[in-house]
Amino acid sequence: MQISLKNSMYLVSAGAIGTLLLAYDWIRITINLEDPVLNGLRNLFSVVAFFFLFAAVVSFRSKKQSRPLETLRKLVGYGFITAAIISAWGIVLENKGDESGSFVPQNVMQLLATTFFSFGIAALIFLLLILIKDLIYIKPEKKVRRRFELFIILAIAAAILKVFHGPSFIKTLSDITFVIAIILAVLHIVSMNWIVFLTRKEKYSSLVYSFFLIILFGYSYASVGPVHLAGGVLQFYSVPMEEFAKLVFLFLTIYFSLAFVVTMFHIPTSGVFEKKKRELDSYQNLSKVITNVMDTSEVLNNTVAVVGTVTQANKVWIELRNGNHEDGNTVEKFEVSATHRTSQYELSAFDFSQIRNAVQEKKKMIVQNVEDFAKLDLKDFPAKSLLAVPLTAHDDFIGVLYAAHDMPFAFDEEEISTVSAFADTAAVAIQNSLLFMKSLENERLQHELRIAHEMQLKLLPTSLPSTEKFETDFLAFPAFEVGGDYIDYSVIDDRRYAFVVGDVSGKGTSAAFYMAYMKGVFQSLSTSAKSPSEFMMAANEAVGNTLQKNFFITLIYVMLDSQTGEISLVRAGHTPGVLISGKDCRLIRPAGVGLGLEQSKDFGKHLEEEKIILKHGDTLVFYTDGATDQRDPEGQEFGEQRLYNLLKELSSGTATEIKGGIIRALAEFSQGTDAVDDTTVLILKWK
Amino acid sequence: MNEFKVLTRDSGNAVVMELHGFLDAHTAPELEKTFSELIGKGKFNIVVNFSELNYISSAGLGVFMAYIDEIRTNHGDIKLANMQQKVYNVFDLLGFPFLYEIYKDQDEALRKFSNH
Incomplete structure (x- = not known):
């Protein structure tokens, strides 16, 4: 309001003076007054009137x-x-x-x-x-x-x-x-x-x-x-x-x-100027691409489009280096990753390896006439000029940027340096987007692994059975997201329980799959098998048909009679069980070959079954080698002897107390050193 | 990090394979390669000398399992020798003595081949 008031004030002032002048002029023409001084004054007043008019025009505009x-x-x-x-x-x-x-x-x-x-x-x-x-x-x-x-x-x-x-x-x-x-x-x-x-x-x-x-x-x-x-x-x-x-x-x-x-x-000269302007605009576009876009294919497509606009080349494309791991060896491949006014199909008919190799060494390559195309085995390539510049990011040669024109000598010095500059900027953008995509992929895999981890946790029991005669507890720590250790139980009948501890060879995902398979085998066989040996032989057959040749599973299978305290135990290549009875510490180690190592009937021949009658206060411990393989910061292994001594010390406690003691001892020993293998321990205490 | 090396040399009608260092999931492919090469050359009588092998993991053990069937089908064998106690314990726990001939000394193993 204030402004418009001021604006109107200018106009009113101009009008007021204009009116005064009008009045004077009326007198002037009526009485024919021609006084030079008065006229001069009047003229000066007109200047003031026009000044206000000017102010009004400025403010209304x-x-x-x-x-x-x-x-x-x-x-x-x-x-x-x-x-x-x-x-x-x-x-x-x-x-x-x-x-x-x-x-x-x-x-x-x-x-x-x-x-x-x-x-x-x-x-x-x-x-x-x-x-x-x-x-x-x-x-x-x-x-x-x-x-x-x-x-x-x-x-x-x-x-x-x-x-x-x-x-x-x-x-x-x-x-x-x-x-x-x-x-x-x-x-x-x-x-x-x-x-x-x-x-x-x-x-x-x-x-x-x-x-x-x-x-x-x-x-x-x-x-x-x-x-x-x-x-x-x-x-x-x-x-x-x-x-x-x-x-x-x-x-x-x-x-x-x-x-x-x-x-x-x-x-x-406007052509040259427009070209410069186009280059500048393209530079701007490209930098937008670099800062905002993380999608590799978008970066690539934008780059070829920008180069196409700047050089007015008939064909622009990018080849990216693609290192694939095949049979343990890195095979280097170059793939056409983005095209502008051409297609992968069209380009696939030609071999650019000579140019590529030259670019890798000499920084850039310009082919400007037909004879040179012939020398490079590109006689039939539908272009008369070709410019190839390297895409180099952080000293890494990541690919080649090509621009082709159907006129000979189509690329002048200025264009070549522009394209080279583009290539440098684009290479960094491409590299960044590739890294981003990779981290995105990693994140996805991590997410998958987290899911796998949760799934595997569901394959493990949340607790083991205990009665007034015996109590159990266990610990199971995978070294990575997923692992190959297995612990489980099943209720065979109203007095007999089966416990199992196992270890699939290898680590990580493949081991986790076999572990899941092992659970299926155990759950389906444990209740129907007449004896531990029969279970183990059936399990060996099931596993042997499934496992890869260089995989195997070690397993210890324990059948407990909850009335009498009688234990029947078979061991398939697994670490021995430890029986603490009073001050005695005895290893339970019947003969037996790991599952999947021996597929013939000989497996059963080598299998021994051991029977023990548990006495009041006896503690039976089964473990996987992750427990004894745990290292301290100096690289020293926890080892069997340390475990046996520890168990002797802890044996007077309840199963849960023993478990707590083992966890504390391992943590104290490792002092934060990462476990290299899954660790599983089952504690069975006869009351 | 942990070095592993395989050396092979012919000895009579057999090949002695000397293992050095650590044999685990990372180094196992090198041993696999050596086995493949020997089988490719038709050499099926193999004595593995473990005297310089300090550690073996389950993946390392798996290598021997992967080739034994093919070798035995071709009337050859893998015989194991000169194991350090710790390495032997690993084989023993798994029941390998039931599956493989394990000797204190490689010459003993080589003699078994030459008797054939």
């Missing part, structure tokens, strides 16, 4: 910056209105004035017309000035601004000096000012920056606009001269405005005459 061509269009529009109003003067006033071109309104109507026309023309001149300022101020140097400002100041000065036209020295001064203002106008020729930034098409439009503007402003300039009616009217109303208008129209005429010439000179 939109601040929006427009493109040069749009400004030119507006100039043509306002220039046309100006010229039209100037030529309309004669018709409205029906009076040609006298020979000298001076004009005096004859009645109130003519006086009113004179006033409105003067204000109208002044407003249009101010608009034109603002528009031309916009044009001149596009990418200006400080000098240019100063020059334009100086022109305006001089124009105002010349206009005001005109009021004191009496003394001859003032006339001389006024003329000098006029001439300097014109020189300043001419000097603008060196700073028509806006023309440079026009496209070729825009330059043609600019030529047409300039041509019209020359005519319009030339006509306007000629018409405000004192010999013409329009000039006469203005001179009557405001001598300074007449002078100012003349200067502005002259300035505009000169300016656009020069602009016309300058534009003509710039047309031949």
Whole structure:
């Protein structure tokens, strides 16, 4: 509101002074008053009125910056209105004035017309000035601004000096000012920056606009001269405005005459300029790609498209190095990973290995004529120029960028260096996106492994059975997300329980799959087998048919009679069980071959079954070698002896207390050293 | 990290394979390669000397399992010799003595081949 109030204030002020002037003029024409001093004062007042008008025009005008061509269009529009109003003067006033071109309104109507026309023309001149300022101020140097400002100041000065036209020295001064203002106008020729930034098409439009503007402003300039009616009217109303208008129209005429010439000179070079601009835009595009895009194929496609735009090559493509591990050896392959105006299919008919090898060594390769194509076994390749530059990121050769053209010698030095620069930037982007994709893939795998880990936990029992006669507990820690250790139990009948501890050879995912398989075998066989030996033989058969030759499973199978404390135990290559009875520590180690090692009937021949009757307070422990293989920071193994001693110490406690003691001892021993193997321990205590 | 090396040399109608260092999941492929090569050359009488082998993991044990059937089908054998106690314990626990001939000394194993 405040601003619009201020704007209106300018207009009201201009109107108020205009009204005063109108009143004075009415008196002037009525009584034919021609007093030079009063007229001079009146002229100065008109300057104040126009000043307020100027302020109003500036404040009402939109601040929006427009493109040069749009400004030119507006100039043509306002220039046309100006010229039209100037030529309309004669018709409205029906009076040609006298020979000298001076004009005096004859009645109130003519006086009113004179006033409105003067204000109208002044407003249009101010608009034109603002528009031309916009044009001149596009990418200006400080000098240019100063020059334009100086022109305006001089124009105002010349206009005001005109009021004191009496003394001859003032006339001389006024003329000098006029001439300097014109020189300043001419000097603008060196700073028509806006023309440079026009496209070729825009330059043609600019030529047409300039041509019209020359005519319009030339006509306007000629018409405000004192010999013409329009000039006469203005001179009557405001001598300074007449002078100012003349200067502005002259300035505009000169300016656009020069602009016309300058534009003509710039047309031949606009191709080069547009190309530079295209390169710059492409650079910008490419850097956007680098900072924002993590999708490798998008980076690649953008790169070939950008290079295609910059070089106007007929075909652009990228080959990426692809190291594949096959049979333990790294096989290096190059794959066409992105194409522009060509296809993998088209390229697949040609062998670029010679170029690729050269690029890898010599940094870049340019083939510019047919003979050279023939030398590279690319005689039939549908191009006459080929540019190949390496994609190198952090000293890593990751691929080759190719651009082909169907003209011979199509790539000049500048283009080659541009493409090389592109390749360097693109290579980093490609490398980054590849790393990103890889980490994404890793994350996905980790997620899968977490799921596998959770699934495997569900294959292990949450607790083992205990009765008033015996108690059990266990620990099971995989070394990685998933492992090959197995622990389980089943209830054979109302008094007999089967416990099993096993270890699949190898680690990680493959071991985990066999462990899951082992669970299936155990759960399906343990209740139907008549004895532990029968179970183990059936298990060996089931496992032997499934396992890879170099995999095996060690297993210890324990059958407990919960009434009598009788244990029947078979061992298939597994670490022995440990029986702590009072102060005695005895290893339970019946003969037996690991599952999957021996597929013939001999497996059963080598299998012994051991029977023990547990006594009150006896502790039986089964474990996998992860427990004894645990190392301390110096690389020392926990070992069997340490385990046996530990168990002897702990044997007076409950199963759960023994478990806690084992966990504490292992943690204390390892001091944070990562376990290399899964660790599983089963504790069975006869009460 | 842990070095592993396999050396082979002919001895009469057999080949002596000397293992050095650590045999685990990472080094097992090297031993597999050696076995494949010997089988490829039609050499099926193999004595493995373990005297310089300090450690063997289950993956290492698996290598012997992977080739034994093919070798025995071709009337050859893998005989094991000169094991350090610790390495022997691993084989013993698994029941390998039931499946393989294990000798204190490689010459003893070589004699078994030459008697054929």
